[in-house]
Amino acid sequence: MSICVPLPIPTNSHDAVPPSTLPEKEQTLYDCVLEHFSAADYTLPSINQEGAALTVDEKFWLSYECLLRFLRATNWNADAAIKRLEDTLKWRREFGIYDKITPEYVEPEARNGKAFIFGCDTHGRPAICMSPSKLSAEESFRTIQFIIWMVERAVDLMGPGVETLAALADYAGNTRNPSFGMVRTIVDIVQTHYPERLGLVLIAHLPWLLNTFFKLLMAFMDPYTRQKLVFNPVINENGVFRTTADAEVWEAQADNTSRVFEPDQLIQDGWNGTQPFVYSHDDYWEALVTLCEERRSRMVAAWHCMGGKVGIKEWDVKIAIKDETKRD
Numbered sequence: 001m002s003i004c005v006p007l008p009i010p011t012n013s014h015d016a017v018p019p020s021t022l023p024e025k026e027q028t029l030y031d032c033v034l035e036h037f038s039a040a041d042y043t044l045p046s047i048n049q050e051g052a053a054l055t056v057d058e059k060f061w062l063s064y065e066c067l068l069r070f071l072r073a074t075n076w077n078a079d080a081a082i083k084r085l086e087d088t089l090k091w092r093r094e095f096g097i098y099d100k101i102t103p104e105y106v107e108p109e110a111r112n113g114k115a116f117i118f119g120c121d122t123h124g125r126p127a128i129c130m131s132p133s134k135l136s137a138e139e140s141f142r143t144i145q146f147i148i149w150m151v152e153r154a155v156d157l158m159g160p161g162v163e164t165l166a167a168l169a170d171y172a173g174n175t176r177n178p179s180f181g182m183v184r185t186i187v188d189i190v191q192t193h194y195p196e197r198l199g200l201v202l203i204a205h206l207p208w209l210l211n212t213f214f215k216l217l218m219a220f221m222d223p224y225t226r227q228k229l230v231f232n233p234v235i236n237e238n239g240v241f242r243t244t245a246d247a248e249v250w251e252a253q254a255d256n257t258s259r260v261f262e263p264d265q266l267i268q269d270g271w272n273g274t275q276p277f278v279y280s281h282d283d284y285w286e287a288l289v290t291l292c293e294e295r296r297s298r299m300v301a302a303w304h305c306m307g308g309k310v311g312i313k314e315w316d317v318k319i320a321i322k323d324e325t326k327r328d
Contacts, residue, residue: 016160133171
């Protein structure tokens with residue numbers, strides 16, 4: 001049996017709260033970054049004058065939460081955050097986030113189900129499920145583009161108060177490494193251009209033969225990224241847990257804070273979930289693309305109604321479209 005669309009992102013699976021008021025010092029640093037990108041005559045440095053002004057997509061991306069993610073990633077150094085944001089804005093243009101990497105362009109990479117979004121975890125984080133055995137042993141730039149496209153779609157599907165995603169990799173029956181260079185490039189992109197977007201990475205059924213691969217890879221990860229990795233999590237009839245201790249706590253107290261996935265949030269194959277999902281490209285792909293395009297279109301429309309400028313809160317935009325859905 002196949003399920004044609006991703007599970008809807010639930011609205012009450014986590015305690016969503018609006019952004020808290022910043023302490024005075026942090027607010028001052030945020031205001032500095034906001035003022036820099038909000039200037040009427042702002043242009044991206046080292047870009048030909050004709051195309052140096054920010055586009056609508058770029059202003060939408062430069063949300064309140066986005067500026068804060070980059071500030072936190074640079075330890076609240078406003079100048080460093082501005083530099084890193086500008087580097088990422090230029091990278092997003094060069095990589096083709098807004099034009100080249102379209103659904104049609106990456107679809108050939110999606111056909112074998114090497115990666116797909118399915119539901120979310122107990123914190124409301126959209127989950128990208130990956131099958132390493134379906135990744136090429138040779139380095140493929142289009143595969144890299146496809147994985148980043150999936151990250152962008154996971155961002156589209158984040159509910160109010162959710163800023164991170166979960167990734168699940170199942171190595172069951174697989175002893176072959178994907179390309180080290182390809183995986184390292186993806187890690188570098190996520191660390192550099194998607195700060196604080198990675199919430200959790202579960203790597204299940206990892207054979208000892210691949211330990212060296214990950215030891216080498218982790219040498220290129222920053223401490224923040226490394227702490228998100230969970231190797232061979234506990235998978236049982238109660239869901240998925242980071243450790244045996246967490247599973248024991250849940251069994252003793254039914255404490256859901258120790259559980260990262262409930263059984264009904266997981267597919268059966270490899271994750272012992274209750275969802276009988278089998279990837280069917282012809283059914284799944286169009287449904288995912290339509291879902292993300294419609295949701296993003298509604299978010300951009302709501303953002304325009306709020307002034308269409310740098311620094312608008314993602315929370316406000318998502319709450320607006322959530323309320324709009326209720327009215328419909």
